[in-house]
Amino acid sequence: MTEAARSTGILESNIPEIPLLKRGKVRDVYDLGDKLLFVATDRISAFDVIMPTPVPDKGRILTAMSRWWFEHFRLRVPNHLVADEAAEWPAAIAHRKAELLPRSMVVRKTQPLPVECVARGHLAGSGWKEYVKSRTVCGVPLPEGLVESQEIPAGPIYTPATKAEVGHDENITYEQTVEMIGETAAAKIRDFTLEVYREAARIARERGVILFDTKFEFGRLNSEIVLIDELLTPDSSRYCLVEDYKPGQSVVNLDKQYLRDWLDSIQWNRTPPAPELPEEVVSNTRERYLEAYRRITGSELT
Numbered sequence: 554m555t556e557a558a559r560s561t562g563i564l565e566s567n568i569p570e571i572p573l574l575k576r577g578k579v580r581d582v583y584d585l586g587d588k589l590l591f592v593a594t595d596r597i598s599a600f601d602v603i604m605p606t607p608v609p610d611k612g613r614i615l616t617a618m619s620r621w622w623f624e625h626f627r628l629r630v631p632n633h634l635v636a637d638e639a640a641e642w643p644a645a646i647a648h649r650k651a652e653l654l655p656r657s658m659v660v661r662k663t664q665p666l667p668v669e670c671v672a673r674g675h676l677a678g679s680g681w682k683e684y685v686k687s688r689t690v691c692g693v694p695l696p697e698g699l700v701e702s703q704e705i706p707a708g709p710i711y712t713p714a715t716k717a718e719v720g721h722d723e724n725i726t727y728e729q730t731v732e733m734i735g736e737t738a739a740a741k742i743r744d745f746t747l748e749v750y751r752e753a754a755r756i757a758r759e760r761g762v763i764l765f766d767t768k769f770e771f772g773r774l775n776s777e778i779v780l781i782d783e784l785l786t787p788d789s790s791r792y793c794l795v796e797d798y799k800p801g802q803s804v805v806n807l808d809k810q811y812l813r814d815w816l817d818s819i820q821w822n823r824t825p826p827a828p829e830l831p832e833e834v835v836s837n838t839r840e841r842y843l844e845a846y847r848r849i850t851g852s853e854l855t
Contacts, residue, residue, distance in 0.1 A: 562595030562607030568653075570645040578603055579615065579788060585643055588635065591616075591658045597788075597838065599813050600823040606830035612656040613854060614842045615786045620658065621850045622753065622784040629752075630745050632780040633660040633772065655855070663772030663781055668730050669716045670742050672750035674709040675765040677702055677791055677803075678810070691724040700801040702765075709750050711743050716770070741778050742771045753785050762807065762848045763798050765791035787842045794848070807845035812838050 565581060572584040578598040583590040593612030597604050623634045635641045638659045642650050673680055673690060680690040681701050688695055691712035695705065713730050714722040730739040746769050754764040767790035770782040783789055787808040797805045805811075815834050821827070830838075846854060 562609035562611065564596055564605075564607050565594055566592040566653075568592070568646060568649070571643055579612070580783075585641075585659070587662055588641060589660050589662055590643065591660060592653060593656045593658075593783075597809065597812065599809060599816055599827070602823065602825050602827045604812075604827045604830055606835060608835055608839050608842070610839060610854060611842060614846050615783055615788055616656050616658060617852075617854060618786045618846050618850065619783045623780070625756075626749060626752070626780070626784075630749055630780055631774075631777055632784070633663055633774065635659045635661060660781070661774055661779075663774045663779060665716075665770065665772040665781060666734055666738065666742065666778075667716055668725075668733065668739075668742065668771070669714040669722055670746040670769040670771065671712045671714060671766060672709045672746050672769075673705065673712055673766040674750065674754055675702055675704050675763070675791075676700070677765045680712075680766070692726065702798065702802065702804055703800045709747055709754075711746055713743075714768075738773075738778060742769075745769070745771070745778070745780070749780075749785075757792065757849055758795065760848050760851070761795045762845065763793050763795055765793065767791070787845045792845050794844075807841045807848075809838065811841055 565576060568583060571590065574582045574584050574589070579593055579596050581592045581594060583592065593615045595607035595609055595611045597608050597611060620634065623632045626632065638654070641659045642654070646653065676684055676690070676699055683690055684695060684699065688697060690710060693710050693712065711727070712724060713727065714724050716722060727739065727743060749769065750764070750767060753767070757764045764785070767785055769780060769784070771778050772781040790808060791810065792807040793804040794807065812834065816823070819828065843854060
């Protein structure tokens with residue numbers, strides 16, 4: 554990647570040597586036969602709309618953080634990341650490995666399950682708004698008297714949703730996931746979700762970070778259910794620093810909530826086209842993502 558691309562960010566990749574399968578909200582996915590190449594761009598979305606302005610290094614941060622968590626959980630929960638990405642790098646783009654590998658993952662092809670698996674350990678975001686109205690989160694009843702950002706007293710709750718290619722995900726019940734994918738698979742992804750959340754929340758807190766909530770995706774690889782997509786990144790999780798945590802009020806987040814708050818402050822109607830992002834918003838978003846990565850992994854982005 555050129556120095557210009559590093560400073561301005563990239564909105565999409567262009568690898569003509571291998572077939573492009575699709576462009577998601579963040580990742581461009583290329584077909585490698587029995588494997589895929591995920592290329593994380595610097596695109597950022599909010600309210601399910603892709604912003605026209607990239608956040609430099611965001612794709613590298615997401616990739617490095619996902620890799621770190623995938624490796625941590627590999628022996629407990631299987632995932633789609635190949636064991637040796639460098640060895641599996643496609644020969645057709647060997648000359649681009651140094652440029653692309655920091656923002657790419659070589660993964661095994663799976664059959665994605667049509668469920669987004671959300672674990673919530675604290676009352677925040679849409680969960681807090683629902684609790685204020687009905688004393689529930691995604692239909693799960695919670696006790697009276699809880700305050701914003703508070704840890705859920707009985708422990709994390711599992712709130713699955715549908716996975717929408719376009720538009721908004723919709724919350725569903727556990728019973729609906731059983732109808733969609735069967736009882737065995739539904740129970741396994743629920744249990745994996747809560748197990749990974751609890752362990753990740755413990756690790757994050759040891760490093761001075763609170764993991765409020767996160768979402769996972771799973772797929773079938775032959776007969777095995779594995780973690781796919783990304784894992785515990787600031788795109789898929791809500792993080793804040795321990796020193797900024799104050800139950801009873803909203804917190805300073807190390808994720809895209811800062812961007813959402815800015816978009817609400819300018820009264821954007823949450824429909825395309827999205828506004829261009831000011832330099833300050835881009836810089837502050839990038840720094841929040843970097844801080845989450847530094848704190849949790851103990852490393853600087855290379």
